[in-house]
Amino acid sequence: DIQMTQSPSSLSASVGDRVTITCRASQTITTYLNWYQHKPGKAPRLLIYAASGLQSGVPSRFSGSGYGTDFTLTISSLQPEDFATYYCQQSYTAPFTFGPGTKVDI
């Protein structure tokens, strides 16, 4: 299985901050990397697909980049509704594994 790691595991930030989350795959996954936002009691929400594609309806303050094994999710100006846990997921090969998550709180 391809192992996914994320850093940091958690971070504290303020409204308006620029936030960067890193995801690393144990082997190359080219651009088969997706990012999800998850809030307690809610369904996960797709933010970024194929490493840098912005999902329809997702604010432009979210962006993704990377190729191969190293990827980044950036929130350019953190908003109150962005406090959540963020997961990366590789879809290069089954089983489609998720990272352990990064919790963003105030």
Add this chain to the structure above:
Amino acid sequence: QVQLQESGPGLVKPSETLSLTCTASAGSVSSGSYHWSWIRQPPGKGLEWIGHVYYTGSTNYNPSLKSRVTISLDTSKNQFSLKLRSVTAADTAVYYCARDIGQYYYMDVWGKGTTVTVS
């Protein structure tokens, strides 16, 4: 926009079979553009992909669960289902169904999730 809704028992006894159904509305599970997935999240842990089914009925499972899992499609009811046999307390989780798209398999539509406790 398609919506997904999970349904099934919230409590399952150890060694029995967990059975969940996901019903799609405003969209068809017969579409060749999508796979239909199950994902779970145990309490306090991250997300785990269980497997998915294509409209042809072909499946792909997580090897860690493959010996106990069956995912199937019922196009007449526009549903897909999950069966997990011989459950233990470790199978206690929130179970989500989701739609994944094309060759990139990103999950763009999710159900709200259903909590299943094995006890």
